[in-house]
Amino acid sequence: MTVQIRSSIRFLLNHRLVELSAVSAVQTLLDFLRIDRNLRGTKEGCAEGDCGACTVLVGRLLDGQLKYESVNACIRFVGSLDGCHIVTVDSLATPGGPLHPVQQAMVDTHASQCGFCTPGFVMSLYGLWMENPKPSVTEIEKALQGNLCRCTGYAAIIRAAEAVSVIGDLDRDPLVAERATIIQKLEGLKDGKRVEIGEGSERFLLPASVDDLAEIYEAEPKARIVAGSTDVGLWVTKFMRDIAPVVHLSHLDELRRISVDETGITFGAGVSYTESFPLISKYFPQLIELWNRIGGQQVRNMGTIGGNIANGSPIGDTPPALIALGASVVLRKGKVSRTVLLESFFIEYGKQDRQPGEFVEAVRIPFLDENALCGLQDHQAAGRGHLRRLRRLPPDLRWQWQGLRSRDRLWRHGGDTEAGRQCRGRVNRCRLD
Numbered sequence: 001m002t003v004q005i006r007s008s009i010r011f012l013l014n015h016r017l018v019e020l021s022a023v024s025a026v027q028t029l030l031d032f033l034r035i036d037r038n039l040r041g042t043k044e045g046c047a048e049g050d051c052g053a054c055t056v057l058v059g060r061l062l063d064g065q066l067k068y069e070s071v072n073a074c075i076r077f078v079g080s081l082d083g084c085h086i087v088t089v090d091s092l093a094t095p096g097g098p099l100h101p102v103q104q105a106m107v108d109t110h111a112s113q114c115g116f117c118t119p120g121f122v123m124s125l126y127g128l129w130m131e132n133p134k135p136s137v138t139e140i141e142k143a144l145q146g147n148l149c150r151c152t153g154y155a156a157i158i159r160a161a162e163a164v165s166v167i168g169d170l171d172r173d174p175l176v177a178e179r180a181t182i183i184q185k186l187e188g189l190k191d192g193k194r195v196e197i198g199e200g201s202e203r204f205l206l207p208a209s210v211d212d213l214a215e216i217y218e219a220e221p222k223a224r225i226v227a228g229s230t231d232v233g234l235w236v237t238k239f240m241r242d243i244a245p246v247v248h249l250s251h252l253d254e255l256r257r258i259s260v261d262e263t264g265i266t267f268g269a270g271v272s273y274t275e276s277f278p279l280i281s282k283y284f285p286q287l288i289e290l291w292n293r294i295g296g297q298q299v300r301n302m303g304t305i306g307g308n309i310a311n312g313s314p315i316g317d318t319p320p321a322l323i324a325l326g327a328s329v330v331l332r333k334g335k336v337s338r339t340v341l342l343e344s345f346f347i348e349y350g351k352q353d354r355q356p357g358e359f360v361e362a363v364r365i366p367f368l369d370e371n372a373l374c375g376l377q378d379h380q381a382a383g384r385g386h387l388r389r390l391r392r393l394p395p396d397l398r399w400q401w402q403g404l405r406s407r408d409r410l411w412r413h414g415g416d417t418e419a420g421r422q423c424r425g426r427v428n429r430c431r432l433d
């Protein structure tokens with residue numbers, strides 16, 4: 001396969017086109033904004049995706065549609081932004097000009113005190129406003145799960161979110177009114193080429209296609225694949241790990257496809273939690289609570305199901321539920337693909353059935369039989385009766401109950417029978433009060 005190569009990345013930053021040919025594989029978007037571009041409105045709090053002070057919007061094209069999502073700039077690598085539109089808080093109002101409706105709403109409802117968290121809240125609320133101009137309180141809380149404020153209190157911020165549509169007209173917002181022009185500019189950046197930048201520990205690649213990814217990764221199996229970077233970002237910002245050469249996936253539309261047939265749903269490995277949510281909630285409503293508790297909105301916008309499985313983390317939240325549902329992973333090495341049941345994919349602690357140069361291409365969840373029982377069983381709420389029922393299970397299924405701790409959840413599907421399938425795992429709690 002002959003692939004054309006480009007040695008720069010190109011993206012829109014607020015109103016400008018940026019082209020970079022000298023950028024490190026581990027340069028974060030936050031450092032790029034604050035240090036290289038002197039855009040200091042975006043703040044650094046935790047540098048690990050928890051506090052939301054660094055929230056910016058990233059617009060990406062998929063099938064001609066442009067969607068803006070809130071992301072954590074502190075754990076997003078600049079190299080992953082080829083073809084995107086980055087919107088920072090600095091662009092919302094011109095000096096001396098009127099505030100953006102979201103900013104005005106924050107002022108009117110006294111939703112800011114020290115102000116450190118405020119730019120992050122503004123950007124999360126801006127993202128929400130574009131998607132849902134009249135959100136309910138629950139929807140506002142969900143959109144703000146990834147933003148922490150330690151002095152104002154959330155009630156005023158929620159009132160601000162409710163006030164935005166009273167103050168502003170979404171149709172006149174620049175990102176809505178100028179959408180066709182922005183789409184045209186972003187389409188113009190797509191040239192179907194592979195991007196290769198840097199050398200040695202600075203090197204990163206953006207494959208031209210999934211076939212190109214397969215070729216690159218087979219030839220260089222020690223390269224680090226980066227999808228949403230919600231795990232890998234922290235290896236850099238917290239552990240100072242050298243991760244290059246890096247191969248990015250988030251720009252590959254082919255890996256962001258979702259297909260539904262009569263027997264189940266197949267999610268491309270690059271599908272994020274947010275992108276998968278509509279179909280997950282339609283076909284597997286038992287998973288809604290789990291999905292809503294993964295990270296905050298920014299992490300769900302970036303993080304992928306494929307990454308949660310490929311990282312092999314013993315505290316990953318989706319594998320227990322997906323194993324219980326009988327999900328499988330499609331693995332690919334070079335031109336060869338194979339499908340493995342997720343339960344067989346995890347061999348033992350930290351060890352997976354994945355060959356060097358083999359990557360996760362898709363995750364498939366089969367539909368449940370009509371009469372199948374599936375649920376998120378709360379260990380404490382389940383009580384003794386349930387414990388007695390579980391004791392009747394064959395020993396190979398029973399172990400999953402033993403050692404459950406108070407925050408553990410037991411995923412079950414198929415009833416208390418040998419044919420049933422279950423798996424335990426933890427779900428993080430998230431509260432806004």
Ligand SMILES: Cc1cc2nc3c(=O)[nH]c(=O)nc-3n(C[C@H](O)[C@H](O)[C@H](O)COP(=O)(O)OP(=O)(O)OC[C@H]3O[C@@H](n4cnc5c(N)ncnc54)[C@H](O)[C@@H]3O)c2cc1C
Pocket residue numbers: 048049050224225226227228229230231232233234249269270293294295296299302303304305306307308309310311315316317318358359360361428
């Ligand atoms: C603030 C915060 C909160 C979080 N909360 C949760 C939570 O509640 N529950 C939870 O389970 N996780 C949580 N995470 C962890 C993380 O979001 C998930 O594990 C996520 O699914 C990782 O996906 P990613 O696309 O970001 O992976 P990345 O960080 O890009 O990659 C993770 C690993 O998978 C590999 N990888 C990624 N895609 C592929 C592929 N297609 N083929 C082969 N290898 C691949 C990478 O090489 C790397 O080793 C949280 C993270 C943060 C920062």
Ligand code: FES
Pocket residue numbers: 043044045046047048049050051052053054055072073074075
């Ligand atoms: S700085 Fe805290 S989430 Fe990025």
Ligand code: FES
Pocket residue numbers: 111112113114115116117118148149150151152
């Ligand atoms: S206003 Fe001070 S942390 Fe939110």
